């Protein structure tokens with residue numbers, strides 16, 4: 001994407017109160033630095049090793065988002081610096097993040113991943129599991145849950161995608177009624193193919209790769 005097009009997208013999202021996370025997985029440093037020079041600071045990665053390598057080489061004021069499936073034994077590598085972990089899909093993982101955050105004297109922000117898609121390959125809590133987890137959240141003092149994340153079914157059926165995103169928004173609203181979650185302010189939903197549908201359904205954070213950087217190999 002060219003600079004003028006990028007700035008236009010960024011401006012549009014900004015006016016709607018939507019944060020852009022530029023998904024740079026598999027992309028070289030030069031691609032990241034190009035967007036950095038255009039003012040982008042939020043970047044998302046899926047693989048721990050790739051994320052830690054890039055974090056060491058690239059500017060310090062980049063906010064690194066971990067958006068992939070995180071294994072508990074890898075939390076320690078990103079705990080010192082990660083800005084937001086999007087895909088927390090079990091209480092055991094939450095507990096591990098809490099432990100590693102404490103070691104680093106940090107409070108790490110996270111999102112709970114919710115299973116909304118009609119696919120077996122996607123991770124996340126279901127409605128009942130997340131409602132049961134809410135009362136337990138305050139025992140994790142070094143984790144700050146800020147909201148929810150979800151991925152829609154990979155399909156060209158916009159109606160289906162839209163209904164899945166609305167489902168996530170409804171669950172978010174329901175969680176917010178819980179006193180401990182009243183300050184939640186992030187719904188991370190929407191990728192290159194469906195971010196407009198996601199925003200229409202109430203997304204506050206989109207994770208966009210292909211549209212910004214071109215196709216991945």
Ligand SMILES: *Cc1c(COP(=O)(O)O)cnc(C)c1O
Nearest residue numbers: 023067191192193207208209210
């Ligand atoms: C790769 C990825 C994205 C970005 O996908 P694009 O279709 O390239 O925009 C967003 N979210 C997650 C969790 C991803 O793994």
